[in-house]
Ligand code: PEP
């Protein structure tokens with residue numbers, strides 16, 4: 001048995017085989033090509049090879065499984081032969097000068113959407129076939145790089161580190177836990193693990209090597225320990241601990257429906273942070289009072305192309321409806337730095353964390369921002385939606401955003417859309433600049449939510465992704481706590497509320513400090529809502 005002591009990012013016990021995440025080298029990125037004819041030829045020969053391969057599969061299926069099973073391959077062959085498919089890819093390569101991989105994936109995506117929207121069940125099913133043939137052509141374009149990552153059985157996912165876009169590809173139902181040889185506690189991978197409520201350990205080091213693929217392992221998230229190839233006694237001890245953890249969850253469940261109030265009567269809102277609609281289910285299950293941070297950029301990261309207004313509207317509307325009148329604070333697009341979506345074609349930067357990200361992208365590419373705002377305003381007719389703007393540093397930005405919002409409202413009125421005119425617009429305080437001018441900002445927005453993950457990074461000059469700096473990263477640094485206090489005073493003087501939605505909100509050793517400062521809301525991962533409620537209810541500020 002190998003025991004690795006490391007750092008936990010979410011508690012709980014996971015027992016299962018290790019499955020090493022293989023970087024999907026075949027992930028489709030958008031490249032501008034100079035020689036479009038050569039690219040068109042690459043596509044033609046990949047397509048011809050795919051047709052040939054399908055022909056062989058057809059023969060094999062016919063011999064081994066009969067005509068019915070083989071018919072599927074005939075359909076695939078017909079689709080690849082279809083002149084519409086062929087010509088759409090070729091013209092995209094020629095007109096948009098894109099690489100063949102990107103053109104194939106875009107054409108297949110559009111076609112599969114057409115099929116999915118058809119009424120006929122048979123035609124609907126063809127959507128999956130289109131994606132299948134697209135995968136096959138991708139494979140022919142890059143046979144050496146094609147390594148799709150799949151999980152056949154529930155496993156502990158191991159890697160050096162995972163980018164948010166990699167984490168979202170995983171089949172969540174099969175993830176028992178995460179163990180990273182690198183990683184850092186405020187990285188988005190760690191945030192994802194917490195929001196999924198999955199035991200996770202980071203910084204396990206080089207002993208976590210790929211030779212261990214398939215080996216039984218146990219993660220003890222409460223102590224940050226990884227047991228690899230555990231002995232029988234350890235398995236039994238950990239199974240007992242797992243049962244006790246489940247009992248603790250059952251005990252916390254008795255707090256559902258109870259108010260978040262201290263012994264001496266001070267109330268505070270406890271909301272949940274989510275990434276998508278499955279997070280809304282988790283928030284409701286854990287009795288969150290609302291959604292304090294909906295990280296909308298994950299809609300963009302899970303998509304192959306810019307999500308349309310309709311696609312976004314459907315998500316926001318469902319979130320608002322499901323929360324049934326409770327606040328749903330949706331943060332506008334916070335892409336950039338470690339959160340990437342290839343189709344944005346963002347420039348390579350020396351310092352991405354200090355670069356073109358979040359609101360800066362929205363203000364330089366207002367058409368993307370407006371699409372999201374239209375979807376948000378339309379969804380506001382179906383529940384209690386608020387809009388939250390990330391990475392704000394100046395009054396000028398708010399002025400520009402207000403102007404764009406007014407344009408969006410006029411457009412919506414023009415098409416007679418129904419929406420709430422008075423959607424609250426708040427900002428995230430994530431930079432020292434925003435805290436220092438928080439008295440001025442408080443006069444022009446409806447609420448503050450402090451993003452302590454980025455605020456810590458920018459205040460202490462410590463890259464939140466860089467594990468080697470963890471020894472310097474004091475999340476309780478007095479500068480951060482003073483800034484939280486400054487922002488709360490500024491908010492209250494202007495008559496608005498102030499919350500925290502960074503990971504610090506769930507740090508139970510600071511709950512009393514936050515209550516004394518007068519913070520109005522704490523937004524935490526769904527799994528932390530009830531432990532935080534328990535903590536609040538045990539505090540007596542007058543004692
Ligand atoms: C933060 O910076 O604290 C925050 C909540 O935003 P994110 O972690 O998504 O950058």
Ligand code: MG
Pocket residue numbers: 390430451453454
């Ligand atoms: Mg942030």
